[in-house]
Amino acid sequence: MAQSFSANSHDTAALTARIEKRWAFLMVSxxxxxxxxxxxxxxxxxxxxxxxVETIDPSTLHVSGEFVESNLxxxxxxxxxxxxxxxxxxxxFTPQCIVVPSKTPITFRVTSADVIHGMLITGTNxxxxxxxxxxxxxxxxxxxxxxxxxxxxxxxxVGHEAMWANVKVVDKDVFSKMAANTRRLTCDL
Amino acid sequence: xxxDRPRLISLRNPWFTASVGAISILFVFTVFVGFVWLPSAQNxxxxxxxxxxxxxxxxxxxxxxxxxSPPIQPKTPVSSVVLxxxxxxxxxxxxxxxxxxxxxxxxxxxxGARGVSAAxxxxxxxxYAPSIYKELRDFQSGARTSxxxxxxxxxxxxxxxxxxxxxxxSLPRSNAPPAQQVHSEPNIVATGSPMRNIAPCGSxxxxxxxxxxxxxxxxxxxxxxKSQLEAFANGSRxxxxxxxxxxxxRNMTADEINASASYYAGSR
Numbered sequence: 001m002a003q004s005f006s007a008n009s010h011d012t013a014a015l016t017a018r019i020e021k022r023w024a025f026l027m028v029s030x031x032x033x034x035x036x037x038x039x040x041x042x043x044x045x046x047x048x049x050x051x052x053v054e055t056i057d058p059s060t061l062h063v064s065g066e067f068v069e070s071n072l073x074x075x076x077x078x079x080x081x082x083x084x085x086x087x088x089x090x091x092x093f094t095p096q097c098i099v100v101p102s103k104t105p106i107t108f109r110v111t112s113a114d115v116i117h118g119m120l121i122t123g124t125n126x127x128x129x130x131x132x133x134x135x136x137x138x139x140x141x142x143x144x145x146x147x148x149x150x151x152x153x154x155x156x157x158v159g160h161e162a163m164w165a166n167v168k169v170v171d172k173d174v175f176s177k178m179a180a181n182t183r184r185l186t187c188d189l
Numbered sequence: 190x191x192x193d194r195p196r197l198i199s200l201r202n203p204w205f206t207a208s209v210g211a212i213s214i215l216f217v218f219t220v221f222v223g224f225v226w227l228p229s230a231q232n233x234x235x236x237x238x239x240x241x242x243x244x245x246x247x248x249x250x251x252x253x254x255x256x257x258s259p260p261i262q263p264k265t266p267v268s269s270v271v272l273x274x275x276x277x278x279x280x281x282x283x284x285x286x287x288x289x290x291x292x293x294x295x296x297x298x299x300x301g302a303r304g305v306s307a308a309x310x311x312x313x314x315x316x317y318a319p320s321i322y323k324e325l326r327d328f329q330s331g332a333r334t335s336x337x338x339x340x341x342x343x344x345x346x347x348x349x350x351x352x353x354x355x356x357x358x359s360l361p362r363s364n365a366p367p368a369q370q371v372h373s374e375p376n377i378v379a380t381g382s383p384m385r386n387i388a389p390c391g392s393x394x395x396x397x398x399x400x401x402x403x404x405x406x407x408x409x410x411x412x413x414x415k416s417q418l419e420a421f422a423n424g425s426r427x428x429x430x431x432x433x434x435x436x437x438x439r440n441m442t443a444d445e446i447n448a449s450a451s452y453y454a455g456s457r
Binding site: 072 | 204207208215218219227230233235236248249250251253258260261263264267268271272273381382383386387388389391392397398400431432433436437439
């Protein structure tokens, strides 16, 4: 009796160990698969341009710094790229009409003066929250000329539905002609 | 019996060493993936280098565009008033109302003895203090131009402006019936025109919601409201912070300007 019990117990222990090993193997495989998915999507399917956290005082945007009204809009940088600065506020984007050249590296710099807004440029992967206190930066390039809408897609108050802007992508040479006259470009009325 | 069983948490327990070891390796590897590998894959100088990659993934604030061209300074003065909820010392700055009343003697010839007048000047009684303060500061700095107001604010200190604002804010609003009880709201006031970038007036100016710095509008003289909307629309008035009012007024039709001015004046 005692012997058979001991033999039985030994069998059970071996069986348990085998099952445990299989489970451990399965779990490790699942975790490895999840990590692999994370790496693959991070490298190849990244929808969003990366962003670095950058802070700014939202109450003094209009007083000094790069978001003063006269500095908003598209600026041609010495290296040929274009920087677009936008302020979101209840309930409009300034500038309301953004003009950028096609086939040119574009850097968007957007921040909010009051509450959390969002910006999304239709037909592109530009989609970001616009938060007071932080600057959202992303780089992109438009393939061809055309018009895009840029709605605020983060509920920002009772006038939210009226908050949107136009993004006009124009040909490179058209843009450079426009840029000859002024240092900050918009297509506001 | 218990003493015979191997201890669970012990280096001699192969299950323990294997599982903790595996989790540690996994942890180190995923930290490497998240803080070094994926950030470094970004095609931007700010993500290159070990420290930059780690800091960017950890969310350490850093200026992105240090090489950008310097900001263009405005050609004409713009509003430099910093609007914050506690800008005038909050609601508790009590003693200044009396001083404000004395200072306000110079305002009475246009704005009435108690902040209400029939002279087509804005009614100031019961106006929000931050809104009055902001306009006074803008008249002083030249961000808002007015041949009448500019000489009136010369020499007033910041404290004077706060006291004046507190005084007028403390006065009772004119007892004309609220506009919304007299007329139904025109569309431009009730819903704005979302398809043309126009938020409802009431989303900042009361009725629906208020926004710091946006004045209370009703009742105000019709002529005043109309002229200011037109001035915003053509850009001759530009002391609204980051063009928030110009953006709206520019898109309004003449009819909408008339309708909203009439509504807030309480007469059609």
